[in-house]
Amino acid sequence: LKAAFEQLNTDKEIVKNYLLSKGIPEANIIFNSVQTAEQRDNKYDNGNYIGSVFRGYSLTQSVKIESNDVKLIEEVAREITELLNKGVQFNSSPPRYYYTQLADLKIKMIAQATEDARLRAEKIAENSGGDLGNLLSAKMGVFQITGQNSDEEYSWGGVYNTSEKKKTASITMRLDYEVQ
Structure with missing residues (x-):
């Protein structure tokens, strides 16, 4: 668990530095708390469920960017998969647009x-x-x-x-x- 948390922190810094390099102000980058979930494998005997075996933990953390610079956010959203080349396991979502007035x-x-x-x-x-x-x-x-x-x-x-x-x-x- 400790090693996974350390890797998550390393990835967080890579993501933060990537976003900063793309022109996103640090104040607009919001990291949510780390989510921890047990990973278990279900066991069966002759098709009957007999329990589960602990496999380990899964740690995830989401990041949100809030900005009025729509063009910049759209550009970053298109290019964010570059993080995969840096070894970061990253799932992205398309931008969401809110009317601010x-x-x-x-x-x-x-x-x-x-x-x-x-x-x-x-x-x-x-x-x-x-x-x-x-x-x-x-x-x-x-x-x-x-x-x-x-x-x-x-x-x-x-x-x-x-x-x-x-x-x-x-x-x-x-x-x-x-x-x-």
């Missing part, structure tokens, strides 16, 4: 959606020979962020796509008005 976007979209709903209600009232009265209630539905031009399913709890760089945001508003 979500609170401002929601406020803007709520304003636009409620204005659009009011204009539609006015048109419906006008076309039916009435006038739009007072607002009786307003409810916000789900907020969805999907990949642009994707066929993602909308969900009652909302969707937040992080796999696509280009996104489409939508919000549902329900406004009930009096019609006079």
